[in-house]
Each structure stands twice: as structure tokens, then as C-alpha cells.
Amino acid sequence: MTGRPNVLVIQADQFRWDCFGAAGNPDVETPALDSLAADGVLYTEAFCPLPVCTPSRYSLLSGRTVHQHGGWTNRSTLAPGIDTFPRALRRAGYRTSAVGKMHFTPTYLDVGYDCMVLAEQHGPGRYDDDYHRDLRAAGLAPVVDLLDQEEHLRGSAAPAYWTTYGTGRSDLPEAWHSTTWIGERARHELDAWTDDGGQLLHVSFIKPHHPFDPPAPWDERYDPDALTVLPGWTEAIPDQDQRYGNEYFGYEGLTEAALRTAMAHYYATIGQLDHQVGLLLDRLRDRGLYDDTLVVFTSDHGEYLGFHHLLLKNGPMYDPLAKVPLVVKFPGTRASRRDTSLVSLIDVAPTVLAAAGLVPADPLPGRDLADPSQSRACVFAENRHGPAAFMARTATHKLLAYDDPALDAFYDLAADPCELDNRIADPACEELIGELRDALANWVLFDTPPPVHLDERAPTIDAPNVPPRDPARHAEHRHWFAARATESAAHPDFAPWRG
Incomplete structure (x- = not known):
């Protein structure tokens, strides 16, 4: 084993904890994640600290709860003075990089990565990142994603968008889909790793976050009628959840047939993601670096996927939303073990630091997952979307x-x-x-609770791909993508949503 282990953190977005084979799902095919679980520890009772993207991501990076770091919303900034495991590894001499969706404000916020190659989805980051600059240079726009994610464009979506709950084939070819783009650039970063250890790569996929829009041929991978509806589906929204019945879509009209179609596309996006994870792990194996690398796979939060007749993530912290997949392959060992203890995403930072032989700059509330003597009787989460x-x-x-x-x-x-x-x-x-x-x-x-910390002028990384802070450039970029989306949506041949 090299002197310092490498660290590969692979993060998905809105990945329900039981939607891969090793977790017991009977339908979705995830050979790469199943292989990783066979070499590591599958934590079956892992929870996010807050089921919203940015707050959960800041907790993973800092090892702190949301009420400690103050990043309550998707439009927040990790406060200055809060340490992160990337910063700690960088101080220790690690080469640190990130690829994919980070969901920071500002987009290229310096949280400890020397290099950031970004593919964002929600908010201003879309108009700053590398991915959308590449799309525009190729004359492409992710129309399905824009219509689903940009509130001012949703009215341009065809009626089928609403009746299918935004699930259908991506308008982008597979080569330009975010999952492929992120996977390819992550492998490029792995190719730059040296053989002497001390490297960190954080790969963060946008998917399977909605819209559930796998590209062809992935969109035909699953037959909706052959799928097993997951536990918790109800034919109507329970009385206790009626106030969430019109979050994002009107779920009162969600039929089992529509749910199955959503599941088929959700599983297809997971399958495409798993394929890219497999290519990453194969690259490590081909380089002879796999055994010496700490590999973490997880998600920022879950997905209802029919639980209580709901979709997506706006509502109570039921297990399908609050639980997350978590697999850890420790360096130098192949454990092949299931761990049923209560764990949290705040445990990732102390686990990474311990594997690298580092001590947190300040005491952290999480635990080193490699230390079986540490356990908790209760796990906590919080949310500020709607009533606290x-x-x-x-x-x-x-x-x-x-x-x-x-x-x-x-x-x-x-x-x-x-x-x-x-x-x-x-x-x-x-x-x-x-x-x-x-x-x-x-x-x-x-x-x-601390207030939301937001500082659009916070320090960003110093790298040639970081665009200047120019409101006019940002507005022009946003206008270009909006024009492409509305133009495409109005075309009679544009029909990505499948009933």
C-alpha cells in the first residue's frame, strides 16, 4: 500500500436508498455498485442531515450538522472558518479535485478543491459551469431539463410533461447527457493520478435527480409493467400528507401506471450512472490503484418514488427521503459486509480524515465508520422547507x-x-x-437556528475555467438557453415525455 491512500467520493443526487441491487431492489440492474458493495461495507441505515441538495452537501464536506454550518437552502454559502475534509487533505499535501454537480454559491466556491470541472442543474450555476459552456459551444441545450428545472420555462412544457410527471427520454444524445459528460471528465482526472497516493477526487452526478430523462437507448431499458412497485405506495395521498399533494406536480392524479413509467426512467438513469461508476472503478483497477483507494458512494438525499402517493422530495422526512445509499470500500481491505448501525452523512468527513491519518481541526459530531466501537442510539435530521x-x-x-x-x-x-x-x-x-x-x-x-449564510462574493478557486463575475455575461447565457428551450418546446416534433 502507498504511504497515503487515495480518496474517491462518488455522489448521486436524489437516489433512493433501496434502488440498487445490493440493497435488495428486485428490478434495477447495478453491477458496478453491487461489486463495490461486495468489496466494502454497505450501510443499510444511513441518513442525510437535511433532505435538500446544498445543505446536505455542505454537511458531507464539513462533517457538521446543518444548524452548525448554517447552509440551510440551495442558495447558501458555506461560512468562512468552517473546515472541510477537502481543505484538510489539501493542507496535508493531497491533490484535490471535483467533477460534476457541487451546487455551491458562488458556483466555484473554494471548499478545498484545487480543480473543479462542473456540471450544474439548478440555479445560477447552470450559467457558469463547464458543462453548459460545452453544450452551447456544440449548439445544444438540455431542453427537457430546462423545462423541468427553470420555473419561468415550465409553462412552455407540453401537457404530456404534466401527465407523465416529467419523465421521458432526454432530448440529448447519450454522449452529451450529463451523466456521460461527468463520467468522462472524472476518468480524465483519474488518469492524472500518480502512483504514490495522496489524491482526492469527488465525483458528483446530477442524476437520478428529476427530470427522469435517460437518453436513448437507456430509456427503453425497463418495461414499466414488469416492475415491482416499492413498499409504501398508496392508491391515494394519506390524509396526513394532503398538504404536500401539489408540491411541484399535482400528485392526486398519480396513477400506478404513471408511477411505473416514472420508475422505469428513474431506474434507467440509475443504470446509466452505474455504468459510469463501473468505468471509474475499472480505471482504478487498470491503474493498480483500486485496493489503495478509499471509495465512498452515497447520495445527498432520497426520493419518494410513490411512497404515500408522492414523488420527488418535498414533504415529510419519511425513510425513502431521509435515508441514503452508503457504501464504503476501505483502503487495503475488502470487507463484503452489511452494517445495520445508524449512520449519517456527517460521518463521511471524519471517516475520510481518519483514513488519511489526519485529525479534524475542530471536534466533529460524526464518527469514523472504520471504528466499530463508535455507535449511536439515535440519528437526527432537520428541514427548513415549509414548517421547520x-x-x-x-x-x-x-x-x-x-x-x-x-x-x-x-x-x-x-x-x-x-x-x-x-x-x-x-x-x-x-x-x-x-x-x-x-x-x-x-x-x-x-x-x-443560524441564519442562511449567502455570500456571492465568497472566494472561488483560482483556475482558468472559472468565468468572471459578470452579470451581463450570466444574463446573456441564461437568455440563450431559455430561447433554445422555448423554441424546441414549441416545435410540433418535440415529444420527449412518454405516457
Whole structure:
């Protein structure tokens, strides 16, 4: 083994924890992730700290909870003075790079990466990043993605977009799809690795985040009628979730047939992602670097995918949303083990630092996943989308506490794994509910969350691919993509959504 292990962090976006083969999914084909799990540890009870992209990503990088780092929304900046594992590795002499979706403000925010090659999706980053500059140079626009993600363009989408819940074939060829673009540039970064260790690469895919738009031929990979509907699907939105029935789409009209079509395309985007992961791991093996590399695969949050008749991610912190896939292959070992202990994405930073032989600059609340002596009885999460919400979850029970106590919920997961029987008012549960409320109170002070930290002028990396901070350039770039999207959407032959 080399003196210092390499680190490869592979991150997906909106990846439901049970949607790959090693996690028990009966339909989706993920040979690369299954192989990685066979060489490492599959954590079956891993949770994100907040089920929104940027806050969760800042927690993964910093090893801190969201109420500690203050990045509450997708439009926030990691506050100065908060250390990250990329910064710590860079100080220790590591070569650090990132490829794909980071979702920072500003786009090329310096969190410790020497090099960043970005492919963004939501917000201003789309009009700064490398991917969209490459698309524009080729005369291409990701129309399906623009119509789904840009609020001012959604009205241009055809009726089929709404009835299929935005699921269909990408208008881009596979070679230009974000998953392929990210995978190719990540392999280019791996090709620059030397044989003496001390390198970090963070690869972050946009998918399987909506829209569920795999390119051809991936979009035909799964027959919707042959798929197994996942646990938790209900024929209608339960009364407890009615207030979320019109988030992003109107889910009251979601039929099982429409859900199956969404699942087929969601699985296809996962299959395409898995293919690119396989190419990355093969590149490590071909270079003789695989065994000496710490490999982490995870996601920033989950996806309902029909749970309680919902799609996407706006709603309560039920397990399909709060749980994430987590596989860790430690350097020098091939464990092939399932770990059912409660873990969190805040554990990734201390795990990476420990593998590199480094000590955090400040104490972190997470734990080194390689140390079996460390464990927790309860895992926590929080959310600021809508009413403030907090989750305290043990191996068998879950408390969801809101700033409006009338919304509170308590579930006995052993008897009710689909979280349909709210027992918050059950006298038999009063003692356990009180214990979880106390645990939450000890975890965070409810009435003093830090404000969202946003600094569009924060330091960015110094690299030739970082565009100047020019509002006129940004606006012109945005206008070009909007014009292409509306023009394409109005064309009678543009029909990417399949019913």
C-alpha cells in the first residue's frame, strides 16, 4: 500500500436508498455498485442531515450538522472558518479535485478543491459551469431539463410533461447527457493520478435527480409493467400528507401506471450512472490503484418514488427521503459486509480524515465508520422547507417534530415500516416520545437556528475555467438557453415525455 491512500467520493443526487441491487431492489440492474458493495461495507441505515441538495452537501464536506454550518437552502454559502475534509487533505499535501454537480454559491466556491470541472442543474450555476459552456459551444441545450428545472420555462412544457410527471427520454444524445459528460471528465482526472497516493477526487452526478430523462437507448431499458412497485405506495395521498399533494406536480392524479413509467426512467438513469461508476472503478483497477483507494458512494438525499402517493422530495422526512445509499470500500481491505448501525452523512468527513491519518481541526459530531466501537442510539435530521421540522430516529421508532406541534408524528417502524399509523397521541407511546423529544432538545436548540449564510462574493478557486463575475455575461447565457428551450418546446416534433 502507498504511504497515503487515495480518496474517491462518488455522489448521486436524489437516489433512493433501496434502488440498487445490493440493497435488495428486485428490478434495477447495478453491477458496478453491487461489486463495490461486495468489496466494502454497505450501510443499510444511513441518513442525510437535511433532505435538500446544498445543505446536505455542505454537511458531507464539513462533517457538521446543518444548524452548525448554517447552509440551510440551495442558495447558501458555506461560512468562512468552517473546515472541510477537502481543505484538510489539501493542507496535508493531497491533490484535490471535483467533477460534476457541487451546487455551491458562488458556483466555484473554494471548499478545498484545487480543480473543479462542473456540471450544474439548478440555479445560477447552470450559467457558469463547464458543462453548459460545452453544450452551447456544440449548439445544444438540455431542453427537457430546462423545462423541468427553470420555473419561468415550465409553462412552455407540453401537457404530456404534466401527465407523465416529467419523465421521458432526454432530448440529448447519450454522449452529451450529463451523466456521460461527468463520467468522462472524472476518468480524465483519474488518469492524472500518480502512483504514490495522496489524491482526492469527488465525483458528483446530477442524476437520478428529476427530470427522469435517460437518453436513448437507456430509456427503453425497463418495461414499466414488469416492475415491482416499492413498499409504501398508496392508491391515494394519506390524509396526513394532503398538504404536500401539489408540491411541484399535482400528485392526486398519480396513477400506478404513471408511477411505473416514472420508475422505469428513474431506474434507467440509475443504470446509466452505474455504468459510469463501473468505468471509474475499472480505471482504478487498470491503474493498480483500486485496493489503495478509499471509495465512498452515497447520495445527498432520497426520493419518494410513490411512497404515500408522492414523488420527488418535498414533504415529510419519511425513510425513502431521509435515508441514503452508503457504501464504503476501505483502503487495503475488502470487507463484503452489511452494517445495520445508524449512520449519517456527517460521518463521511471524519471517516475520510481518519483514513488519511489526519485529525479534524475542530471536534466533529460524526464518527469514523472504520471504528466499530463508535455507535449511536439515535440519528437526527432537520428541514427548513415549509414548517421547520426535526427527525429523531432510532432503530425501531421515529419522531417527526415541527414548529407547529399539531403536525408532530411518531411511528413504530417495527410494526409500521411504511409510516402510516401516527401514534403521537397514543398514551402507550408517551414515555418513548418524551425520550426522543429530549434527545432532539439536546441535539439542537429549536429557537436559535443560524441564519442562511449567502455570500456571492465568497472566494472561488483560482483556475482558468472559472468565468468572471459578470452579470451581463450570466444574463446573456441564461437568455440563450431559455430561447433554445422555448423554441424546441414549441416545435410540433418535440415529444420527449412518454405516457
